[in-house]
Amino acid sequence: MSIDFIGVWIAALLTLFIFSFLYKDNPFYKFAEYLYVGISAGYFAAYYYHNVMVPNLFVPLQNHQFDYLIPLVLGITILFRLFPKYSWVSRYGFAYSVAMGAGINFIVYLQANAMQQINATILPLISLEGGFNLGQTISNIIIVIGVSAGLVYFYFSKPHKGFLGSTARLGIWFLMISFGASFGYTVMARISILIGRMQFLINDWIKPTIALISGS
Amino acid sequence: MxxxxxxxxxxxxxxxxxxxxxxxxxxxxxIGLPTKVSPPVEKAYQAMEGLPDGSYILISADYDPATMPEIQPMMYSLLHHAFKKHHKVIVMALWPQGASLAEEALNEVAPLYDAKYSVDYVNLGFKSGGSIVILAIGSDFSEPFPKDMYGDPTSEMDIMSNIENLNDIDLVIDLSAGDPGIPAWVMIANARFHRKIVGGCTAVSAPQFYPYLDSGQMVGLLGGMRGAADYETRLNILGTATAGMDxxxxxxxxxxxxxxxxxxxxxxxxxxxx
Structure with missing residues (x-):
């Protein structure tokens, strides 16, 4: 039995330990859960040290690039969050991060998620591209009505009565349909993860183990 | 009762x-239930297929083992398609474990097409910083990636000799399991540098990216295991996604x-x- 296959056995048993929670909480599940949390924390600490801290900070400092002392100091200020008496020092590090993030994202976010999306919603109600296109016309009408009704639902400056109330209710219907679609996709994702684990258990663990035992 | x-x-x-x-x-x-390739996946396929042979493809592996069943089959299929078309593949990762998962797929697929490391493909590895990294490669690849995943200088690689920044990339593909991921690539690589983007994501996050597809900010989308299976079907590959669709x-x-x-x-x- 190779080292890799011992790894497969460990992974398979830990998978079964985690699945055992579906029956009820038990010591095997707890063991696997704590092991996962501990190993993840250790793995990421070591990974970030070697792949982020060393190449992005320690190596430049060793090469006398002393401007890297600025991010080092700002990073250390964030650690002051751990000491309540001096936690105000952490504001400098956070302020830099927030300002930098806002500055970089503000324009591109507005451009990509607001302007271009608004542009994509302003559609002809009758599509005549390459002749009359019924499917595209219906699609455009649904998008225009859906976006308008959805926006009216989130307009709270006037009571939702009369025409405004009816449109807001239509907006709720569109929102519910989109939530339903999102939930359907979520179910699909969770089943996919289950399928992935089952494929591992069947193809990488059970079948090779049977082959090993039977000597084939 | x-x-x-x-x-x-x-x-x-x-x-x-x-x-x-x-x-x-x-x-x-x-059972072999039939699958019909969905339009967003067909668009993604055509985006790759429509490029002239030898084009430069950038794949960002922004996912981790938790989302492997859905996204790893996409990586395999896209690599098959890219190498079949003799495209040059540059892989990078904004998620720590993405680079290793991409490496696993590259090691398996590249030899099937006689693709050579540093000539036909390269794995630049993981770089932290999310959208800052995308901004940086917008001006110069060598700035965030002076070395590849194995510590070799990228400036000495054949594949990088014609690549200065994002403007030299013909198609950007982001395989994303969360943040940083598709929104960052659309906001910077598309909105700012006008690159064509194909996205691959988990089924959970697929609905939020359809507006990008409708607006033309993305040219194709592979959503979840179904999206991966559709791409495998389009390439006539029997991968793990197709096997899981029944x-x-x-x-x-x-x-x-x-x-x-x-x-x-x-x-x-x-x-x-x-």
Whole structure:
């Protein structure tokens, strides 16, 4: 039995330990859960040290690039969050991060998620591209009505009565349909993860183990 | 307690058991249910297929082992397609474990097409910083990636000799499991540098990216295991996503049946209580 296959056995048993929670909480599940949390924390600490801290900070400092002392100091200020008496020092590090993030994202976010999306919603109600296109016309009408009704639902400056109330209710219907679609996709994702684990258990663990035992 | 009330309060472990059976049996005995390639996946396929041979493709592996069943088959299929078309593939990662998962796929697929490392493909590895990294490669690849995943200088590689920044990339593909991921690539690589983007994501996040597809900010989308299976179908590959689609379909049918039964019992009980 190779080292890799011992790894497969460990992974398979830990998978079964985690699945055992579906029956009820038990010591095997707890063991696997704590092991996962501990190993993840250790793995990421070591990974970030070697792949982020060393190449992005320690190596430049060793090469006398002393401007890297600025991010080092700002990073250390964030650690002051751990000491309540001096936690105000952490504001400098956070302020830099927030300002930098806002500055970089503000324009591109507005451009990509607001302007271009608004542009994509302003559609002809009758599509005549390459002749009359019924499917595209219906699609455009649904998008225009859906976006308008959805926006009216989130307009709270006037009571939702009369025409405004009816449109807001239509907006709720569109929102519910989109939530339903999102939930359907979520179910699909969770089943996919289950399928992935089952494929591992069947193809990488059970079948090779049977082959090993039977000597084939 | 009547039978409807008892069934309405059925032990959830029985439902788990049904789902497990619905998943396991099709995996052991595939049915081969037909799949039809969805339009967003067809668009993604055409985006790659329509490029002249030898084009430069950038794949960002922004995912981790938790999302492997959905996204790793996409990586395999896209690499098959890219190498089949003799495209040059540059892989990078904004997620720590993405680079290793991409490496696993590259090591398996590249030899099938005699693709050579540093000539036909390269793995630049992981770089932290999210959108800052995308901004940086917008002006110069060598700035965030002076070395590849193995510590070799990228400036000495054949594949990088014609690449200065994002403007030299013909197609950007982001395989994303969250943040940083598709929104960052659309906001910077598309909105700012006008690159064509194809996205691959988990099914959970797929609905939020359809608006990018409708607006033309993305030229193709692979959503979840279904998206990966569609791409495999388009390439005539029998991958793990296609193998899982029977189980996916049967599990969905079981869930729909449970939802219908639960609703019937709910309304029957409601009527009884007046």
């Amino acid at each position: 009547g039978i409807t009330e008892r069934l309405a309060n059925i032990d959830r472990r029985i439902i788990f058991l049904f789902i497990a059976i619905a998943v396991i049996i099709p995996l052991l005995h595939p 189980a996916q379909s049967i599990a969905h049918i079981v869930i729909i049946i449970f939802i219908i039964i639960a609703n019937i019992f709910f309304f029957v009980e409601k009527r009884k209580k007046g």
